[in-house]
Amino acid sequence: MNLVEDLFAARTMMASTLAFHIIFACVGMSLPWFMVVARWREMVTGDPLYARLSEAWSKGVAIFFAVGAVSGTVLSFQLGLLWPGFMLHAGPVIGMPFSFEGTAFFVEAIALGLFLYGRERLRPRVHLACGVMVGVAGMASGILVIAANGWMNSPSGFTVGPEGFTDIDPVAAMLNDAWGVEALHMVLAALASTGFAAAGVHAMRLRRRPQLRLHAVGMRIALMFGVVAALLQPLSGDLSAKSVAERQPLKLAAMESHFVTEPGAGLWVGGIPDMKERTVNYGVQIPYALSFLAYADPRAEVRGLEDFPEEDWPPVLVCHLAFQLMVMMGMGMAGVGVLFLGLRWKKPSWVEHPRFLAVVAAATPMGFIAVEAGWVVTEVGRQPWIIYGVMRTEEALTPMPGLWIPLAISLAVYVTLSALALAVFRRQVRAVEEGEPDYG
Amino acid sequence: MAETLIAVIGASLLLYLLFGGADFGAGILELVVGPRAQPYVDRALSPVWETNHVWLILAVVLTFVGFPSAYVAVSTYLHVPLSLALLGIVARGVAFTFRHYDPAPPSTRRWYTWVFKASSVLTPFFLGVVFAGIAEGQMHDRLEEGFFSVFVSPWVSPLAGAVGLFTCALCVFLAASLLAAERGPGAGGQLPYLRVARGAHLAAISLGGLVFAVAWQSHVAFAHRFVGSPVALGCMGIATALIPVVAWSFGRGAVLWLRLAVAAQVATIVAGFGVAQLPVLVAFQGGESITYVDAAAPATTLRLLLMALGGGAVLIGPGIVYLMRVYKSQG
Ligand code: HDD
Ligand code: HEM
Ligand code: HEM
Numbered sequence: 001m002n003l004v005e006d007l008f009a010a011r012t013m014m015a016s017t018l019a020f021h022i023i024f025a026c027v028g029m030s031l032p033w034f035m036v037v038a039r040w041r042e043m044v045t046g047d048p049l050y051a052r053l054s055e056a057w058s059k060g061v062a063i064f065f066a067v068g069a070v071s072g073t074v075l076s077f078q079l080g081l082l083w084p085g086f087m088l089h090a091g092p093v094i095g096m097p098f099s100f101e102g103t104a105f106f107v108e109a110i111a112l113g114l115f116l117y118g119r120e121r122l123r124p125r126v127h128l129a130c131g132v133m134v135g136v137a138g139m140a141s142g143i144l145v146i147a148a149n150g151w152m153n154s155p156s157g158f159t160v161g162p163e164g165f166t167d168i169d170p171v172a173a174m175l176n177d178a179w180g181v182e183a184l185h186m187v188l189a190a191l192a193s194t195g196f197a198a199a200g201v202h203a204m205r206l207r208r209r210p211q212l213r214l215h216a217v218g219m220r221i222a223l224m225f226g227v228v229a230a231l232l233q234p235l236s237g238d239l240s241a242k243s244v245a246e247r248q249p250l251k252l253a254a255m256e257s258h259f260v261t262e263p264g265a266g267l268w269v270g271g272i273p274d275m276k277e278r279t280v281n282y283g284v285q286i287p288y289a290l291s292f293l294a295y296a297d298p299r300a301e302v303r304g305l306e307d308f309p310e311e312d313w314p315p316v317l318v319c320h321l322a323f324q325l326m327v328m329m330g331m332g333m334a335g336v337g338v339l340f341l342g343l344r345w346k347k348p349s350w351v352e353h354p355r356f357l358a359v360v361a362a363a364t365p366m367g368f369i370a371v372e373a374g375w376v377v378t379e380v381g382r383q384p385w386i387i388y389g390v391m392r393t394e395e396a397l398t399p400m401p402g403l404w405i406p407l408a409i410s411l412a413v414y415v416t417l418s419a420l421a422l423a424v425f426r427r428q429v430r431a432v433e434e435g436e437p438d439y440g
Numbered sequence: 441m442a443e444t445l446i447a448v449i450g451a452s453l454l455l456y457l458l459f460g461g462a463d464f465g466a467g468i469l470e471l472v473v474g475p476r477a478q479p480y481v482d483r484a485l486s487p488v489w490e491t492n493h494v495w496l497i498l499a500v501v502l503t504f505v506g507f508p509s510a511y512v513a514v515s516t517y518l519h520v521p522l523s524l525a526l527l528g529i530v531a532r533g534v535a536f537t538f539r540h541y542d543p544a545p546p547s548t549r550r551w552y553t554w555v556f557k558a559s560s561v562l563t564p565f566f567l568g569v570v571f572a573g574i575a576e577g578q579m580h581d582r583l584e585e586g587f588f589s590v591f592v593s594p595w596v597s598p599l600a601g602a603v604g605l606f607t608c609a610l611c612v613f614l615a616a617s618l619l620a621a622e623r624g625p626g627a628g629g630q631l632p633y634l635r636v637a638r639g640a641h642l643a644a645i646s647l648g649g650l651v652f653a654v655a656w657q658s659h660v661a662f663a664h665r666f667v668g669s670p671v672a673l674g675c676m677g678i679a680t681a682l683i684p685v686v687a688w689s690f691g692r693g694a695v696l697w698l699r700l701a702v703a704a705q706v707a708t709i710v711a712g713f714g715v716a717q718l719p720v721l722v723a724f725q726g727g728e729s730i731t732y733v734d735a736a737a738p739a740t741t742l743r744l745l746l747m748a749l750g751g752g753a754v755l756i757g758p759g760i761v762y763l764m765r766v767y768k769s770q771g
Contacts, residue, residue, distance in 0.1 A: 062541070063537055067534060067537060069493060069494070070493070070529060070534060071530070073496065073533075074529070074530060076497050076500050076501060077500065077522060078526075079504070080504060080511050080512060080514075080515030081519055081523065084512040087504055087515075088512045091504040091505050092506075092508055092738060092741040093741075095501070095505025095506075095737075095741060095745060096744060099501055099749065102498050102501055103755060105497075106755075106756045110762075110763050111759075113767070114762070114763055114766055117766060117767055118766050168737075168738045169740065171744070398515075398519065399516065399583050399590075400516065400591055401587055402587065409527070413531075417534060420538065423544075424538055424542040424544070427544060428541065428542070430543075
């Protein structure tokens with residue numbers, strides 16, 4: 001009766017929890033590395049500036065880690081609270097990555113504890129090694145959960161029969177076809193988003209207080225990570241697209257608003273799909289580009305939406321716009337990256353020019369926007385399936401009615417938390433600045 | 441294999457109760473003792489708070505991988521109290537983190553403290569309610585009877601209330617015993633915690649009795665199995681025998697003994713409940729139930745899961761010991 005509403009509420013709740021969690025996940029996968037590099041520079045140069053930078057970042061890691069763990073706790077319950085039909089069958093199949101993730105989390109917590117409390121108590125090398133462990137474990141957490149998501153996109157390791165899922169092989173499920181490309185793309189995305197966000201914050205503060213060397217140094221380290229990742233990201237995105245073309249042609253067609261099956265298909269840049277006329281308005285089409293990108297052959301045939309029954313289509317508009325947004329952000333960051341490397345090479349002093357700082361500051365949110373958009377592509381593009389080709393999302397939904405109430409509560413919580421976190425973050429930055437000798 | 445996994449889940453829940461419980465209890469203590477407690481609470485919590493929920497997460501993950509139908513039943517029919525406990529976990533974790541790291545003005549910090557204290561009661565209470573709901577056997581799947589009957593009545597009962605309060609009292613007791621050590625042995629006598637701990641000990645014992653009385657009164661199958669099981673009764677016997685040890689170590693300020701005795705007491709209580717509950721994982725109306733045998737995932741999954749656990753333990757065990765040593769050094 002209210003199935004449609006409840007399904008919508010459950011999806012929105014899942015999406016909002018994940019959208020919240022992914023920010024902490026990205027930071028948890030990347031920021032430890034920044035902190036390690038700063039610590040390492042401190043050991044090499046003996047400059048206390050790096051010590052203060054590494055300490056400031058390690059506090060950031062601690063805060064994000066704690067809130068990330070809390071939102072992860074919510075997720076591990078929410079999967080059952082909202083999608084019992086999914087968990088009943090999926091649990092035994094994709095449990096492996098989740099249980100490994102638990103180990104990774106533990107290792108991360110221990111190593112972080114050692115890093116935070118061991119600055120004075122451990123030998124420098126041991127202390128640095130603990131920092132590296134934090135980074136390795138954080139990356140491992142991220143890579144492992146992606147295996148579960150990859151399995152939802154490209155299910156393997158079981159057979160569906162009248163008695164449910166049988167012949168369960170958790171190893172084969174974990175090594176599904178989507179995991180590799182998704183994990184690579186995600187790792188780069190985490191580094192790019194956190195790198196650009198951190199660099200942007202340092203750049204903004206540096207514009208205000210140019211004498212603070214802490215920000216100059218912090219921006220360089222963060223930007224280096226962000227730029228390298230952002231330049232590799234289009235290549236990895238191309239691999240992702242090829243993999244999607246093979247395993248989920250319908251998702252590719254929705255991302256591209258590609259309605260008609262044809263050889264030598266063009267690629268839309270921008271544009272709004274018109275579902276009635278089955279065309280795209282206001283966009284520019286690059287001839288042959290889609291065929292080339294998807295199959296490395298400009299003449300290859302790309303299947304369009306029309307080839308599939310309409311009840312299997314994902315929401316085309318959402319996928320298309322989200323995909324465009326991600327790529328746009330990706331191109332923007334790659335552009336900043338080229339500029340940064342060029343300046344470093346030819347005009348190193350311009351890296352702190354207010355104009356360039358303004359560019360970096362403007363790029364602050366781009367990585368995270370791309371991450372959220374990319375996940376919308378992946379998740380909305382999988383609809384109406386929760387396990388692609390095996391189980392529909394509505395089959396997995398909980399029978400609990402009135403889901404809009406928990407949805408409203410959780411949205412309120414996330415909005416409050418985000419506002420609070422921003423305020424805390426600003427005060428932290430302020431406090432760090434005031435502790436600097438060149439604060440003035 | 442399923443038995444081993446059950447044991448691991450039980451151990452994980454026990455560790456959550458011990459460490460996480462002390463955490464919650466410290467928040468409740470702050471509520472009882474007042475702001476004087478805050479420095480002690482912060483100090484006692486800071487080395488462990490980051491790792492605590494992981495025991496709960498571990499138990500949850502092992503349950504959904506190893507016993508999916510039990511996980512699904514609990515999260516479907518106890519949706520409401522679980523969500524409330526989750527809300528508490530989020531509010532608490534965030535408030536504590538921010539209080540610890542946020543250089544905020546006092547008015548903001550008062551808010552954090554208030555949220556921290558309130559959610560420190562909310563969370564263990566509703567976790568207790570969930571466990572009562574699992575054991576009491578009032579769940580059913582007759583969706584046509586409406587929201588209230590399916591999603592509310594299984595956990596709104598005198599037993600659930602009693603278990604919720606009992607859980608809170610246990611948490612306070614754990615925290616007070618932990619904090620009693622904060623000034624080192626001997627000097628403990630001056631601390632307010634010792635009095636609180638004694639009070640909490642009494643409260644826990646009497647609420648434990650109440651839980652049992654209510655369960656017996658409302659003919660919960662669990663209570664009858666409990667009385668019928670020599671192992672469960674033996675566990676209770678040990679827990680009771682430890683009461684004088686706890687009282688003695690309170691009196692002497694013998695902190696190490698106190699902690700050991702308290703941990704042993706809680707462990708035997710949990711073990712006793714566990715033994716009485718098994719083989720049932722989740723009880724339904726009319727005596728139906730999901731046992732661990734019904735719910736167990738295929739053997740391949742269980743085998744791999746146990747292997748992953750073993751590997752993880754080899755990595756984590758020494759790590760924890762090392763962390764504790766570093767933390768205590770010149771601490
Ligand atoms: C910094 C973030 C970022 C940037 C710059 C890009 N992406 Fe991306 N993209 C993601 C962050 C991301 C993501 C959020 O991490 C996703 C979601 C799931 C995944 O594996 O990565 C994603 C998914 C995703 C998918 C869907 C994969 C699937 O469903 O399995 C494709 C085809 C692309 N991306 C392609 C690209 C292309 C061609 C880019 C060109 C610039 C690009 N991405 C830039
Ligand atoms: C693409 C999606 C995800 C990524 C990249 C990701 C990554 C991470 C990372 C890096 C952390 C460590 C937090 C930190 O260091 O700050 C973390 C924590 C956590 N995540 Fe996620 N996560 C994702 C989705 C999920 C989902 C769907 C679940 C649901 C089961 C989940 C459950 C958890 C839990 C329980 C924690 C805290 C404890 C732990 O790591 O075991 N995550 N996640
Ligand atoms: C952290 C990054 C992620 C984000 C931002 C994200 C985003 C979303 C969105 C937008 C939806 C709603 C789709 C719709 O209904 O139209 C969704 C659904 C869902 N996602 Fe993700 N997702 C992420 C990662 C993951 C991972 C790693 C898993 C698996 C372990 C996962 C499991 C699910 C499930 C079970 C649903 C609900 C069923 C469905 O709508 O298909 N997600 N997510």
